[in-house]
Amino acid sequence: MAESEETLTYEDIQHISDFLLKTTKYRPKVAVICGSGLGGLADVVQEQDVIDYRDIPNFPQSTVQGHRGRLVFGHLAEKSVICMQGRFHQYEGYPLWKVAMPVRVFKMIGVETLFVTNAAGGLNRNYNIGDIMIVKDHISMPGMTTDNPLKGFYDERFGKPSSPVTELYDRGLRELARRVAGDLGLGEAVREGVLVQVGGPSFDTVSVFNMLRRLGADCVGMSSAPEVTVARHCGIRVLGLSLVTDMAPMESDLPPTNHQEILQTAKTRAVDVQNLVCEMISQLPNNNDSVQPS
Ligand SMILES: O=P(O)(O)O[C@H]1O[C@H](CO)[C@@H](O)[C@H]1O
Numbered sequence: 001m002a003e004s005e006e007t008l009t010y011e012d013i014q015h016i017s018d019f020l021l022k023t024t025k026y027r028p029k030v031a032v033i034c035g036s037g038l039g040g041l042a043d044v045v046q047e048q049d050v051i052d053y054r055d056i057p058n059f060p061q062s063t064v065q066g067h068r069g070r071l072v073f074g075h076l077a078e079k080s081v082i083c084m085q086g087r088f089h090q091y092e093g094y095p096l097w098k099v100a101m102p103v104r105v106f107k108m109i110g111v112e113t114l115f116v117t118n119a120a121g122g123l124n125r126n127y128n129i130g131d132i133m134i135v136k137d138h139i140s141m142p143g144m145t146t147d148n149p150l151k152g153f154y155d156e157r158f159g160k161p162s163s164p165v166t167e168l169y170d171r172g173l174r175e176l177a178r179r180v181a182g183d184l185g186l187g188e189a190v191r192e193g194v195l196v197q198v199g200g201p202s203f204d205t206v207s208v209f210n211m212l213r214r215l216g217a218d219c220v221g222m223s224s225a226p227e228v229t230v231a232r233h234c235g236i237r238v239l240g241l242s243l244v245t246d247m248a249p250m251e252s253d254l255p256p257t258n259h260q261e262i263l264q265t266a267k268t269r270a271v272d273v274q275n276l277v278c279e280m281i282s283q284l285p286n287n288n289d290s291v292q293p294s
């Protein structure tokens, strides 16, 4: 199906998945989506098979700085993985089903656990720039206003239309993240909270940030909710990590941020996010069973 057409079918996704499985020897059960400035994680993958998005049939293209636009297959912590070095955002002009479409490809190639990372602004005034938030839930502003990644791409082979998507972020994986973060000495810098996704690409007003905080969000970003919703819908376990790259200005005298600054800050903490994800992957059960919460 041509890129310009409205949607893709199950068979189109199968075509992409067959292409990838023909192109790489890897059969990963673990996938990682790298957020802005966090693509370095894919660079530490060993014995890489790299596939540029432009070479994959019917795949969207990355247009945002800090998102390289390629899939990296290989070994991380002695497990086969697939990393998206470059994610898609709605503000790039993609509908939400397309933003999340790679997750359905992951499902078809056999992925069972997904790590989703992003750069986010801190709304919780107890947070600091550089903190890493384990996402315990999200609020999707696009989702609340009738835009949902499950819309426009219905095929029950990916899950029932009304499948419950409560507990989007796996309890056992969150517990493992807390334990591993402690072992790595990340301690106080690791939080657990709620991410709210806004549309972007512009940052929000002081009034909107205050409203988002009152709604119960600890961090604000422009991604992740669609991929996570689709992953849970098709039965993939998810761990979400938000790196606090800036404090969202909730008073008008505080300075606004910009993408360059966010990339710079992400760089200073990327290795910690990387180590956390790698160590968690190394501790995932080899039989791909879920991580049982205690
Ligand atoms: O969510 P990721 O891809 O990490 O990117 C974050 O950084 C960008 C803002 O500069 C926005 O796209 C926001 O969502």
Ligand code: HPA
Pocket: 119, 120, 121, 122, 198, 203, 204, 220, 221, 222, 245, 246, 247, 248, 257, 262
């Ligand atoms: O402050 C922010 N707002 C929205 N998205 C973001 N991504 C990083 N920081 C921010």
